[in-house]
Amino acid sequence: MSQTTSALGYADVVDLDRYPIHDLASERGQQLIAECKAELAESGVCSLDGFISPEAVAEMVRIAGQLKDKAWSSNRTHTIYFEPVDETVPATHPRAHQVRSAKHGIAYDYIPSDAPLRRLYESDDLTAFIAAVLEKPVLYRSADPLDALQITTFNPGDELGWHFDRSEFSMTVMYQPANEGGEFLYVPGLRSEDDEHYDEVEKVLQGDTTGLKVLPGGPGTLAFFRGEHALHHVTPVKGETPRINSVLTYGERPDMRLNDLTSELFYGRTSS
Numbered sequence: 001m002s003q004t005t006s007a008l009g010y011a012d013v014v015d016l017d018r019y020p021i022h023d024l025a026s027e028r029g030q031q032l033i034a035e036c037k038a039e040l041a042e043s044g045v046c047s048l049d050g051f052i053s054p055e056a057v058a059e060m061v062r063i064a065g066q067l068k069d070k071a072w073s074s075n076r077t078h079t080i081y082f083e084p085v086d087e088t089v090p091a092t093h094p095r096a097h098q099v100r101s102a103k104h105g106i107a108y109d110y111i112p113s114d115a116p117l118r119r120l121y122e123s124d125d126l127t128a129f130i131a132a133v134l135e136k137p138v139l140y141r142s143a144d145p146l147d148a149l150q151i152t153t154f155n156p157g158d159e160l161g162w163h164f165d166r167s168e169f170s171m172t173v174m175y176q177p178a179n180e181g182g183e184f185l186y187v188p189g190l191r192s193e194d195d196e197h198y199d200e201v202e203k204v205l206q207g208d209t210t211g212l213k214v215l216p217g218g219p220g221t222l223a224f225f226r227g228e229h230a231l232h233h234v235t236p237v238k239g240e241t242p243r244i245n246s247v248l249t250y251g252e253r254p255d256m257r258l259n260d261l262t263s264e265l266f267y268g269r270t271s272s
């Protein structure tokens, strides 16, 4: 660790040789941003393999295990839009179709302040890097004390049903993929701002695999995805190894928080 990077507070967390987020103005920093933008534009995701150091990954897996009893277990059905079932459309219509999600979420306020991902998430360098890739003039970390950053464990049988995110973008960090199952599948750009493409969405929900992609996600991968327009899900975890990851939450407003209903659902409590 050089003298300049040792002051960063996250120099041990990120492979800064490959991903110089501390020096975005440099030629290599600008190149990194350009590559991520191009990948995102082409495939709807940008996946940065080995972004998080193996030591930081191991520490996050250890913390997830240590805080296992603090995790909130949710297991429920919902629509792919996280809206009530539309009773006026046929049962196979995307607005009526129901999926299942089951996972265990450790809220932000339980994660120790010196945890590697917490130090990284709270650094302005990561926020600036993400803003640059997403071409946002300004981006804020979520103001939600529970949801801004969490650790999610998917035990055998757990899954995330097909859905569109309520937020424009998401970032995930993988700590431990499942041995079998637990894959992130997505169809990029399935809907757009002005067209829901219900016919195409219905086909995917009924099992059509046209355009379906798998997001590569080994330990330490940071991924950006346009979850508002890409239909995505995490397939049921099989085998013995739980899938453990984090979702990093950002917004274009400084006061972004979950509503009480969603907070109760994912963390079993509200922050207000």
Ligand SMILES: O=C(O)CCC(=O)C(=O)O
Residues within 6 Å of the ligand: 160, 165, 170, 172, 184, 227, 232, 234, 245, 247
């Ligand atoms: O766990 C993942 O890889 C994706 C999470 C996700 O899609 C979500 O939280 O909305």
Ligand SMILES: [Fe+2]
Residues within 6 Å of the ligand: 163, 164, 165, 170, 227, 232
């Ligand atoms: Fe999602």
